[in-house]
Amino acid sequence: MVFKNLADYHLWAGWKMREILSTLDSDDFSEEVCGISPRELVQHIVLALETCFYFIEGEKDQSVFDRVKRYPRQELLKRWEVLDTRLSQAIEEIPQDKVTVKHIKDEPFQVDVMDFFLQYLIHTAHHRGQLSKTLSRMDLEVPGTDYIMFLAEQS
Numbered sequence: 016m017v018f019k020n021l022a023d024y025h026l027w028a029g030w031k032m033r034e035i036l037s038t039l040d041s042d043d044f045s046e047e048v049c050g051i052s053p054r055e056l057v058q059h060i061v062l063a064l065e066t067c068f069y070f071i072e073g074e075k076d077q078s079v080f081d082r083v084k085r086y087p088r089q090e091l092l093k094r095w096e097v098l099d100t101r102l103s104q105a106i107e108e109i110p111q112d113k114v115t116v117k118h119i120k121d122e123p124f125q126v127d128v129m130d131f132f133l134q135y136l137i138h139t140a141h142h143r144g145q146l147s148k149t150l151s152r153m154d155l156e157v158p159g160t161d162y163i164m165f166l167a168e169q170s
Contacts, residue, residue, distance in 0.1 A: 020166070022103040025136050027168070028160035029099040032143050033092045035150060035157060044088045048152045056149065057091050058083055060142045064098035067135040071105075071114060071128070099139070106132050 036044065036053060045054045061083050069079070086094060110128040117123045147157045 018109055019107055022106040024162055024165045026099055026103045027165050028143055031158045031160050032146055033096060035155060037092055041088060048149045053146060053149055056142055056146050057095060060139055061091060061095050061098060063138050064102060064135055102132060102135055
């Protein structure tokens with residue numbers, strides 16, 4: 016049950032952030048606050064999730080990484096939603112395999128696929144926190160996305 020909760024929580028928290036981000040105009044979405052913009056944070060989240068599936072699926076086409084940098088705001092937010100959904104579904108399946116990680120250090124190493132997916136779930140949570148801070152400094156009301164808030168809303 017915990018993995019299903021984590022998968023559902025991931026979708027819920029991402030939806031909360033995308034909801035506020037979709038209300039920003041292009042200038043606010045690109046406005047730098049403390050050296051980073053909401054756009055740059057969302058691009059980083061999407062690029063990280065693209066990287067996750069790139070390695071899991073053994074992709075060879077790297078053009079997706081360039082496309083992400085050119086997406087307009089709504090397309091970027093939609094791609095984030097699609098990738099969140101894929102990650103959530105993958106986590107719910109509790110995969111039992113290994114993946115070779117080649118992009119972290121010079122020498123590739125193997126980890127459980129579930130740990131690989133959890134890395135991207137945790138990584139996304141970290142950057143949602145950065146988005147919350149950035150949006151707060153833009154004087155926007157940012158929704159809480161704590162796991163316990165998700166559980167309370169589900170009860």
